[in-house]
Amino acid sequence: MGFIDMHSHVLPNMDDGSHSDEQSLEMLRIAYDEGTDVIYATPHNMPGKGRPSPEQVYAAVDRLQNLADDAGIPIQILPGTEYYFREEVMDIFEEDRAIPFGDSEYVLVEFDPMAERNYIRNSLRDIRGTNYIPVLAHIERYVKAMEDMEFVEGLQKLGVLIQVNAASVTGDNGWKAKADTKKLLKRHLVDFIGTDAHNNSSRAPKMAKCADILYKKYGSEYAEELLFGNAEYYFMKGSDGQ
Numbered sequence: 001m002g003f004i005d006m007h008s009h010v011l012p013n014m015d016d017g018s019h020s021d022e023q024s025l026e027m028l029r030i031a032y033d034e035g036t037d038v039i040y041a042t043p044h045n046m047p048g049k050g051r052p053s054p055e056q057v058y059a060a061v062d063r064l065q066n067l068a069d070d071a072g073i074p075i076q077i078l079p080g081t082e083y084y085f086r087e088e089v090m091d092i093f094e095e096d097r098a099i100p101f102g103d104s105e106y107v108l109v110e111f112d113p114m115a116e117r118n119y120i121r122n123s124l125r126d127i128r129g130t131n132y133i134p135v136l137a138h139i140e141r142y143v144k145a146m147e148d149m150e151f152v153e154g155l156q157k158l159g160v161l162i163q164v165n166a167a168s169v170t171g172d173n174g175w176k177a178k179a180d181t182k183k184l185l186k187r188h189l190v191d192f193i194g195t196d197a198h199n200n201s202s203r204a205p206k207m208a209k210c211a212d213i214l215y216k217k218y219g220s221e222y223a224e225e226l227l228f229g230n231a232e233y234y235f236m237k238g239s240d241g242q
């Protein structure tokens with residue numbers, strides 16, 4: 001079973017991620033070589049970085065899938081969006097206009113790195129009151145959240161799912177991100193891994209080193225949930241007839 005990358009900026013010319021078809025294809029080649037066979041394209045919806053419409057995202061996913069097929073890269077690209085939380089985003093959720101992961105009701109949501117715990121919790125609770133369920137992007141990045149593991153447990157109890165970046169597991173995002181990610185993983189507070197890839201060099205879609213660490217340190221059962229099992233369970237229900 002290949003990995004499912006939950007978080008990437010692989011669509012060309014949508015945000016601060018890939019800036020050409022060639023770069024997107026190179027990113028997909030890297031992802032496939034790393035053992036990934038499904039990649040969610042989650043362009044930013046954030047002032048200053050872009051806010052593509054559902055039509056634009058779905059069309060760009062189809063287009064990139066065709067390019068990948070023509071190039072012989074056996075990887076599936078699925079739609080999503082990374083919403084930077086703000087009032088405008090709440091309107092989108094309340095009016096059922098979001099771009100969830102594939103055909104699911106789950107949406108990827110990020111906050112400012114310095115966001116207060118109350119703000120994060122209340123915002124996520126508000127999203128739970130809509131028809132969508134939030135997946136919190138790269139939780140290890142939120143300084144205040146990382147000061148309090150009980151707070152993170154509280155989010156889990158609210159029904160929020162939690163993603164960390166592969167480079168935080170490996171230490172490639174620095175020692176603090178690695179230490180915080182370890183605290184989360186030890187408590188089984190993480191649901192998904194994403195690469196948050198933006199390019200084919202410094203922020204490439206690399207999963208293999210992270211996967212090795214997860215299997216060795218946390219066992220194959222949890223590693224497989226994080227690397228593909230949970231994504232299949234939550235986002236692809238029914239897609240294989242189950």
Ligand SMILES: [Fe+2]
Pocket residue numbers: 007008009082196
């Ligand atoms: Fe991202």
